[in-house]
Amino acid sequence: MNERFDPAQADTRWQAAWDEAQCFKADDGSAKPRSYVLEMFPYPSGRIHIGHVRNYTMGDVLARYKRMKGFEVLHPMGWDAFGMPAENAAMEKGVHPGGWTRDNIANMKAQLKRLGFALDWSRELATCEPEYYGQEQSLFLDLYEHGLVYRKESAVNWDPVDQTVLANEQVIDGRGWRSGALVEKRKLSQWFLKITDFADELLEGLSTLDKWPEKVRTMQENWIGKSTGLQFHFKPANFDSQIEVYSTRPDTIFGASFVAVAAEHPVAQQVAATSAEAQAFIEECKRGGTTAAELETAEKLGFDTGFRVVHPFTGAELPVYIANFVLMEYGTGAVMAVPGHDQRDFEFATKYDLPILRVVAASADDADKPFEGEAEAGDGICVHSDFLNGMSVAEAKATVIARAENEGWGEGKTVWRLRDWGVSRQRYWGTPIPFIHCEVCGVVPVPKKQLPVTLPEDVDFSTPGNPLARHATWKHVDCPQCGKPARRETDTLDTFVDSSWYFLRFASQPDDRPFDPAQIAQWLPVEQYIGGIEHAILHLLYARFWTRALARIGKIEVKEPFGSLFTQGMVTHEVYSRKEDGREIYFGPSEIERTADGATLKEDGQPVTVGKVIKMSKSKKNVVDPDEIVATYGADAIRWFMLSDSPPERDLPWSEAGIEGCARFVQRLWRLFAQHDVAVEGEDKAVDRKVHQTVAAVAEDIESLGFNKAVARIYELTGVIEKAQPSASRSAAIRKLLLLVSPMMPHLAEEAYAEFGEGLIANAAWPQVDPALLVEDEVTIAVQVKGKLRDTLTVAKGTAKEELEALALASEKVQRALDGAQVRKVIVVPDRLVNLVA
């Protein structure tokens, strides 16, 4: 064996060996239990970044471990390959989006290979290839047939310069993020997926996802936003249309002192038609910003329409205001305002001097308690509320709803925040929506046998707008129904559709259909899904919806795609900067010489400011390139770093010192493995025990994704073996240690394992644990006096209580601490501690 482990030559050699042996190819026909380990597939931006390395290393350790434990493991990789950056590159550099994307995929695949991930590359897929998106079109048509896809007019953000629809995230301060042009609201016919049909299911389903982070479940719950209440109408007193309102607090109906409608509400429009003042007010409302900060500070503003409505119980006339805090998109766009028990209404009423009535109080005695500058939204009992008096909030809600339904002026209703999913994008680089517009037949689905509808290659990005729409020939087709000339749909699908079913295609990818349900049933749900928290809502909700939709139309059985979800933390790095001419200039880690108490710029030797440890970003230059790290330290060192120290859900601070420490440990293990000697004899019980305990503990740690703890235990075991005298036990321990680290440092492990001549360690089994060796025969007992540690005793495991007590009392240190005091009580926890209470 060489003195040093040389990753530069070993890494590629073993990567080739795994490929050759097809170690990680999942066998659909296997009799073994299945385990599907999946990390969120990357967007092919061109380079792997360190966050990918962390994500994929975690998944890789789990996948390799599961294989060792005898599972048939599916651990695939693919590319979320459609999207805007490819079109931007096309516009900026004149390259074709397809060529750009495929080059990036080739680069990134090579990078992933250099990291030694145990992936089944035979199932690799890219969403931009017709073999994938054609099947997606077919699924889209299936959903259409079942009424889960529809078209409707909808307001969108329209960039008049780029001539395209922008996502909300692409509108910055009312302007297009690329063009800088003022964004217009336009009404366009858009394709929608009926996710709202699944609102209840998606919400209910969350409670079955007990292996998902609480945080993600809560975020989805809030996003779906279920609320129950009463929808009812107010009769007009001095005009001619009813006002429909929705309230989650019908119990407070006797506290209503006005009605507020949104600026876009028909009643507001009606008033504006005859009042310039009202019109001006409505315009002002529309101008108001919608950012969080603006909303927080925005003053409640209103316009009295002069209209009055009649309270359904008291018959009192309530004024109708147009108010800037009422949203047209939620509920009915109009609210019953109860200032005493809603903070917004309270502020509004205070400003416009409207009555603030108390209708809920802690008790009947508090019925006339004044408000202390804010609304009381909490629970209590009803007061000043006629037939509701004395009821709890819950009782009163039910009572009012029942009465409204009886009397026919309202009904109990569930309202959702969730909107249907608009999937139309006026872009080239996406899945063409498989429909044809015919003047005679209307919107006609493309017959399945004509799929895939492929993207044309010859497209022009020199002018703004959708290249598909202005392509000379592509959109001109004959209607599949009547045969007359017709027009192809030129919108493409939101890329979130592509990522909503890729995990199914990984499990099964026949040529002639999206997947084989029997294969899906074998692999799904994904046992462990790992990715970033940034996908907590959109991707994870869409994927859940898509899975349920396919289940509903009978394509698959599984309802939830991801059994266990893990969201990993970011990789962070300190920021180096210097102020020059009043501007902050940033420097990358490679330009910096880091010392114990500061940092200097290599170029001029002058100090730079060491800033906060934050997420790696190009603008702050605090980025490290995984490829360079692999080239310098080897794949195993960077993999080990990704697993060390920080718990995987928290941020991981990158440091030069840290990666060097990891590289040192790789060599330290190498030297230890070289000491494996089959000729030595003799038993070392302590080493045996330590190894078995570590094997058991590391297995538990990996299964719970506690990689940092597994790493610590491996360090500990390494230290113990190093210090032990040569023995058969020690040699056996070295061999087991090798197996333990093999999921984490597979290259080093293969190189060392080769000495045994037993084939690849990638195919080896996880070491067996002897339960008898998990327990120590000697234990250290803590001896406390009045709860304070005074001494420790080393005794045989299982020593009797009485004996422990006697031994404790015999201790000189204990006697000194007691200082002659009488022991009144003795607590003995066998094999743990003795506490003497004086």
Add this chain to the structure above:
RNA sequence: GCGGGCGUGGCGGAAUGGUAGACGCCGGGGACUUAAAAUCCCCUGAGCUUUGCUCGUGCGGGUUCGAGUCCCGCCGCCCGCACCA
């Protein structure tokens, strides 16, 4: 405002209610060497009157023989959502 999470040495972090600080990093000292690298050994929470003692897990209370851990009340930080009626 609502929801979720976090708070332990110089740093990342360990600790089924039972010896706080495992393990790693940084730092200090030493060995080996002509020298360096590499490697190995020792020290490394604070304080003190240093065989040992006192204090110490954001702050204040409580439960307990015993609390980083459980309960109550605060403070601070991070993340997500948000005029959702």
